[in-house]
Amino acid sequence: MSTLEQMYQQVILDHAKRPVGHGLVELAAGHGHLAGESHQVNPTCGDEVTLRVDVTPAGTVAGVSWEGQGCSISQASVSVMTSLVEGADLAEVARLDGLFHDLMSSRGKGLDDDAAEDALGDATAFTGVSQYPARIKCALLGWAALKDSLARSGALATS
Amino acid sequence: MTTTATVRPDDASATALSTTELAAVRADFPLLERTVRGGQPLVYLDSAATSQKPQVVLDAGVDFYEQRNAAVHRGAHQLAEEATEAFEQARAAVAAFVGADEGEIVWQPGATAAINVVAYAFSNATLGRGGDAAERFRLAPGDEIVVTEAEHHANLVPWQELCARTGAVLRWIPVSDDGRLDLSNLDALVTERTKVLAFGHVSNVTGAVAPVATLVAAARRVGALTVLDACQSVPNMPVDFHALGVDFAAFSGHKMLGPTGVGALYGRRELLEAMPPTITGGSMVEVVTMESTTYAPPPQRFEAGTQMVAQAVGMGCAAQYLDELGMEGVARHETELAAEMLKIADIPGVQVIGPLDTANRLAVVSFVVDGVHAHDVGQVLDDKGIAVRVGHHCAQPLHRRFGVAATARASASVYTTVEEVVAFREALAGVRAFFGAE
Structure with missing residues (x-):
């Protein structure tokens, strides 16, 4: 597999074409749910994402919805992240966020940790992206929006 | 060569x-x-x-450091003389290349800096600096600065900022579907209120060459000063600022086969002479007392501090290379x-x-x-x-x-x-x- 094919794995191209969670859903906070929204822009390339998160009173991610525009890496990464974090509790979301950042710093080597890569699931497809320093920020855009929207929801303060 | x-x-x-x-x-x-x-x-x-960059440009920088490196325009030793000569010969080469007189080329760190020097000169004049001579650079609320929708941020943001500082109003010439400037409303855009018309010679996005003669004529009719962003034109087509009739122009060295960190501001001599300085300090002065300072004539008035001499020499070499081509x-x-x-x-x-x-x-x-x-x-x-x-x-x-x-x-x-x-x-x-x- 060429480095280009390592970067644009089929799972990434599929997510870019049929993204999960695409289309913002109205947030109706209530019944103790916390909700937050974040808009993130990558000023160097103009990629952007608006992401909403809904957190249950028990501290699990009930739903993520988003809109965005940008390259296939940025859009697929938000999509993969959405499918990964829905239903996860906040501690697990924080762990996944840390693991994905580690993966993006791996310069194409991956995490060398089967349990960690199992946890990241489809997100390990972005290993090839970490060989291209200019594209790592694309893959991280959605994760930044998730972290910020959770902070804005107040869920991180109460957990 | x-x-x-x-x-x-x-x-x-x-x-x-x-x-x-x-x-x-x-x-x-x-x-x-x-x-x-x-x-x-x-x-x-x-x-x-x-x-x-061609090898001759790389060599010019190395040769300067190996053989001639010294502070320019000061010192009486041989190296200082040779460094100054190399610096000024480079200025002459760049001036000849773009149809300007030597005294009309001011070294700048790049084209962005060059445009900002002009924008801040308007600011400083508006604050009263520059005396009677700087009257042409004074702005009043209601005055207008006209740019185009096609501008590189370097020829847009400095004018937005100037407007914000002075109360002048920014207007712009729109772009047509084919990527060229839409001049159908030019007479309504460039009016007696217009003090500056700033535009790119060649768009760095569409590649379109602006109709300079038409725009310069429109500006002259109303007494506005023209500022040309010539970054994309100077490296790729013959450019003669005197023939174009623009008042100011900016271009960078690194886009014309020269080094990074150097560019040039062209200004018509009488305008540079009337323009108050932007960056002040050493080398750009005549007499300094604790109370006040008088300034050197251009181009030195706009070249405060130690200059990027090796890069300027490289840019002069690049101009000669293109000229010979x-x-x-x-x-x-x-x-x-x-x-x-x-x-x-x-x-x-x-x-x-x-x-x-x-x-x-x-x-x-x-x-x-x-x-x-x-x-x-x-x-x-x-x-x-x-x-x-x-x-x-x-x-x-x-x-x-x-x-x-x-x-x-x-x-x-x-x-x-x-x-x-x-x-x-x-x-x-x-x-x-x-x-x-x-």
Whole structure:
């Protein structure tokens, strides 16, 4: 597999074409749910994402919805992240966020940790992206929006 | 000078640089010999962002440091004399290259800095600096500054800021669907209230050459000063500021085969003489007391502090290199490459942002690919060793005008070959299939 094919794995191209969670859903906070929204822009390339998160009173991610525009890496990464974090509790979301950042710093080597890569699931497809320093920020855009929207929801303060 | 390439502008049969001439030019650029992405030849189509440098330019900088390095315009020793001579000879070479007098070329760190020097001169004059002589630079609320929708941020943001500081109003000439300036409303835009008309000579996105004569005439009718962003024109076509009749112009060294960190501001002599300084300090003064200071005449008035002498020498060398190559031939070369690049419009799903004809346009071609983001386009091209620019190219309003956030851009220089453009077209033709775009 060429480095280009390592970067644009089929799972990434599929997510870019049929993204999960695409289309913002109205947030109706209530019944103790916390909700937050974040808009993130990558000023160097103009990629952007608006992401909403809904957190249950028990501290699990009930739903993520988003809109965005940008390259296939940025859009697929938000999509993969959405499918990964829905239903996860906040501690697990924080762990996944840390693991994905580690993966993006791996310069194409991956995490060398089967349990960690199992946890990241489809997100390990972005290993090839970490060989291209200019594209790592694309893959991280959605994760930044998730972290910020959770902070804005107040869920991180109460957990 | 090692180049053997010459062109004969008077020879009508001379289309551009011949294959032999182009091979000689390419041999002057060491970087073009390297390979990228697994041993593939480099196809460098990003010269509008920054050009590669010929060996003579690299040598000029090294030679300066090895043989002549000293502070210029001070010191009585031999090295100081030689450094000053090299510095001023470079200024003369750049001036001759762009149709200016020596005293009309001010060294600047780049074109962005050069435009800011003019914008802040207006600011300082408006605050009362510069005495009676600076009256032409004074702005009042209600005065207007006119730019165009096609500007690089470097020729837009400084004018926005000037308006915010002075109460002047920013207006702009719109861009037509074909990427050229829409002058249908020019008389209503450039009026007695207009004090500055700032515009790019060649768009770094569309490659369109602005109708300078029309715009200069409009500005002169109302007594407005013109500021030309000549970054894309000076490296690729003959430019004569006196003939163009502009009041100010800015251009950078690194886009015209010269070093980074140096550029130039052109100003008509009488205007530079009347203009208050922006950056103040050492080297730009006459008499300094604890209470006040009188300033040196231009160009030194606008060259405070130790200058980027080695880079200036390199930029002078680059101007000579291009001059010996012959800018008429370089411009024909550009037109030939533009025609080759514009054939991408025939690739299904590819849309060019900018003029589709080669009249009054250079080989700077921005485009979008239906269903594939510009960054992904750039990545696939890069995998074949083809370097293009992706993003908004520091022209967000122009991209917004065309309803796109980002484009990919191919751009040429003197060393670019038709074969490279063909390789680019062939690689581009495969991009949509790679991403499964229907």
